[in-house]
Amino acid sequence: MAAVHGDAHGHDDHHPSGIMRWVTTTNHKDIGTMYLWFSFTMFLIGGFLAMGIRAELYQPGIQILQPELFNQFTTLHGLIMVFGAIMPAFVGFANWQVPLMIGAPDMAFARMNNWSFWLLPVAGTLLVSSFFVPGGAAAGGWTFYPPLSTQGGLGVDLMIFAVHILGASSIMGSINIITTILNMRAPGMTLMKMPMFVWTWLITAYLLVLVMPVLAGVVTMLLTDRHFGTSFFNAAGGGDPVMFQHIFWFFGHPEVYIMILPAFGIVSEIIPTFARKPLFGYSSMVYATASIAILSCVVWAHHMFTAGMPTVGQLFFMYATMLIAVPTGVKVFNWTATMWRGSMTFETPMLFAIGFIFLFVIGGFSGVICAIVPIDIQVQDTYYVIAHFHYVLVSGALFSLFAGVYYWLPKWTGNMYNETLGKWHFWLSMFFFNLTFFVQHFLGLAGMPRRIPDYNLQFADFNMVSSIGAFGFGLTQLLFLYIVISCIRSGEKSPEKPWDGATTLEWTHLPCPAPYHSFEKPPIVK
Amino acid sequence: MVEANSKSNILMMKKLLIFTLIMFVFGYALVPFYEKFCEVTGINNLLQPDVLAKDNRVDEDRWIAIEFDANVRGLPWQFKPLQTSARIHPGEPINVMYEITNNSDREVTGQAIPSYSPRFLDKHLKKFECFCFTKQVLKPNETLQMPVQFVIDSELPAEINTVTISYTFFELPAGASPVKK
Amino acid sequence: MNKITEKQSGARIWQIAKAVMFAFMGVRKKSDLEHDAATLTPAQVIIGGIVGAIIFVLSIMLVVRLVVS
Structure with a gap:
């Protein structure tokens, strides 16, 4: 991507060339690009860990990973995918698209933007290098519950610092996004005319500044418990390990929506474009997003039904959780209604968006099932839960990211991706994803616990199927890498408006690729 | 602008x-x-004495077997109940003595944390006195006998006839504040 | 300005309450939304949203009480 921008617009830019251009850049497009490449790198690392996990689980018995290392793999897979891949990828999208979609020249705080990106590689390095310190990486699960996380070695400390840094980066990113959206919209772009993607990111950014500091607080407590003799979570000193779970999930549940709301935004841009109809019930969508954000703060303890809770508490969190399905359902109906009687075409972005809706609904329903206390007590910590949240995070968040990349690649690079290969990528992902994770529902219902390197013989067949699916899914993502690189280097020149149904500012007011400096004179929105 | x-x-x-x-x-x-x-x-509620309900009654028709268990985690102490089990009626108060001995040459502070089986026993167990309500300080080679006094109320489900009451002593770092409250 | 009658401020509160209630369900007519956007300030909507969330929590707690009693 560097080459594209540099060649086309070198004459009016006074930025250093080579590596220093990327280190010192304050341009929202450059930073967005770096966010996306960083998150893709972390996605490959997290994917490598996933391959390790599935290879070990291919057969019963211990073959490849010793249990200690296996636990490190599962823990770091979760942390890297959540904090290193999914979240920065969405921030990358926000960096690229928010200014383009609201007609702003750049983000509000360009230097802070550069800083919040460059914190990420530091945190990523800390996480990855923790495998090589004595005692290995953190191994107590990505939720780092005490007492395991107060007992682990240096790896846990590195993880705590990494989470601190990632949290600081996210908070700065959100402050930037909120300020940009609220203060820098083009004249005439009222709040209720903003594209859905911008709306979902505005609400996500507010959720981030609401809960990320709480996460920072709880990991700080963990750190002082480990090294400075406090006993927030140490029962012997009058603390309470269950309290950790409450504070963690007060962050953790809104975090789930932080990872899915921008996905809703991307899909809400793509579906109308390829159905060639305006988004059905735009206002309902805005309201539903806000409603999901508020409700997400009062349902956290459904992650803890078996941690010890009075019946009254279980019932409260069960009812509240089930009600959150209402605004989410409204969104699904709105997408479906947008497609209804539209003149649809099925390019790769649309395929991924439809795949998203289809599979996200499965993940949503298994979520409602898990919300029911008596069932949750059965499936708690089994592969059913694994299947549930991978349906939401992989076929939800990740598929929407793929959809968004294909949708905006022509705008970013000026080149078209290879449509045939894109379709291959979609169908292979779809097939292997379901092969991997659908059978995990059965494993979970049959009682296979999560986070174990070995299992009973009765689970052998489904695990083999799941592992084969996982290898296929992993290899398919290399195809994605190839598609993106070949699009940047040698893709066909994109037409000025590759998607005739697109109505947002970046398609109607800017050429492909978007110039390095765009909207220096704000467009007038009618 | x-x-x-x-x-x-x-x-x-x-x-x-x-x-x-x-x-x-x-x-x-x-x-x-x-x-x-x-x-x-x-x-x-781990650290506050309970109050016996006014309508407490002794259920003479039922027996509950209680097993006492004692553990130490990471301190140089010997810790044991003076009786390993007891049989009482629901609603009947009982007093059990525990003994700790400090086997080391230094002063050690510990805090006992209770644990029950079945887990919901805590709803029916009313403790009036317990060494677990405060931290315990033992001088080098000191031995101490300490009581636990409690009632298991008659609301305990009828199918339960054996319960286990377990205490584990954890070491408090020197100078650590006593348990809060 | 002070003469903004009680009736009007009552109507305003009702309008905020309606906006928040529809928001929680996630369904709103376009024309109503534009009306809201034109007449309500963000501060009003945010306070309304927080009050709405408290009412939501309390009403679930009430239902739970009814169920377990």
């Missing part, structure tokens, strides 16, 4: 930073809030 814009941007950033700080403090405020909440609702 640009000036005004950057001014209002910085104002917005300040507001958001203050909000972030408030949420960070809120994270810490959850700790006392959680403790208060547990105290008010009576969940997780």
Whole structure:
């Protein structure tokens, strides 16, 4: 991507060339690009860990990973995918698209933007290098519950610092996004005319500044418990390990929506474009997003039904959780209604968006099932839960990211991706994803616990199927890498408006690729 | 225009930073809030003596077997109950003695944490006195006998006829504040 | 200005309450939304949203009480 921008617009830019251009850049497009490449790198690392996990689980018995290392793999897979891949990828999208979609020249705080990106590689390095310190990486699960996380070695400390840094980066990113959206919209772009993607990111950014500091607080407590003799979570000193779970999930549940709301935004841009109809019930969508954000703060303890809770508490969190399905359902109906009687075409972005809706609904329903206390007590910590949240995070968040990349690649690079290969990528992902994770529902219902390197013989067949699916899914993502690189280097020149149904500012007011400096004179929105 | 814009941007950033700080403090405020909440609702009450309900009655027709268990985690102590089991009626008070011996040459502070089987026994166990309500300090080679006094109320489900009451002593770091409250 | 009658401020509160209630369900007519956007300030909507969330929590707690009693 560097080459594209540099060649086309070198004459009016006074930025250093080579590596220093990327280190010192304050341009929202450059930073967005770096966010996306960083998150893709972390996605490959997290994917490598996933391959390790599935290879070990291919057969019963211990073959490849010793249990200690296996636990490190599962823990770091979760942390890297959540904090290193999914979240920065969405921030990358926000960096690229928010200014383009609201007609702003750049983000509000360009230097802070550069800083919040460059914190990420530091945190990523800390996480990855923790495998090589004595005692290995953190191994107590990505939720780092005490007492395991107060007992682990240096790896846990590195993880705590990494989470601190990632949290600081996210908070700065959100402050930037909120300020940009609220203060820098083009004249005439009222709040209720903003594209859905911008709306979902505005609400996500507010959720981030609401809960990320709480996460920072709880990991700080963990750190002082480990090294400075406090006993927030140490029962012997009058603390309470269950309290950790409450504070963690007060962050953790809104975090789930932080990872899915921008996905809703991307899909809400793509579906109308390829159905060639305006988004059905735009206002309902805005309201539903806000409603999901508020409700997400009062349902956290459904992650803890078996941690010890009075019946009254279980019932409260069960009812509240089930009600959150209402605004989410409204969104699904709105997408479906947008497609209804539209003149649809099925390019790769649309395929991924439809795949998203289809599979996200499965993940949503298994979520409602898990919300029911008596069932949750059965499936708690089994592969059913694994299947549930991978349906939401992989076929939800990740598929929407793929959809968004294909949708905006022509705008970013000026080149078209290879449509045939894109379709291959979609169908292979779809097939292997379901092969991997659908059978995990059965494993979970049959009682296979999560986070174990070995299992009973009765689970052998489904695990083999799941592992084969996982290898296929992993290899398919290399195809994605190839598609993106070949699009940047040698893709066909994109037409000025590759998607005739697109109505947002970046398609109607800017050429492909978007110039390095765009909207220096704000467009007038009618 | 640009000036005004950057001014209002910085104002917005300040507001958001203050909000972030408030949420960070809120994270810490959850700790006392959680403790208060547990105290008010009576969940997780480890350190307060219970009061016997006025309508407590002794159920002469039922027997409950109680097993006593004692563990130490990471301190040089020997810790054991003076009787390993007992049989009582629901509603009947009982006094059990435990003994700890400090086998080391230093002063050691410990705190006992109870644990029950079945887990919901805590709803029916009323403790009037317990060495677990405070920390225990033992001088080098000292031996101490300490009581636990309690009642298991007659609301205990009829199908339960054996329960286990277990205590584990954890070491408190020297100079650590005694257990809160 | 002070003469904004009680009736009007009552109507305003009702309008905020309606906006928040529809928001929680996630369904709103376009024309109503534009009306809201034109007449309500963000502060009003946010306070309304927080009050709405408290009412939501309390009403679920009430239902739970009814169920377990």
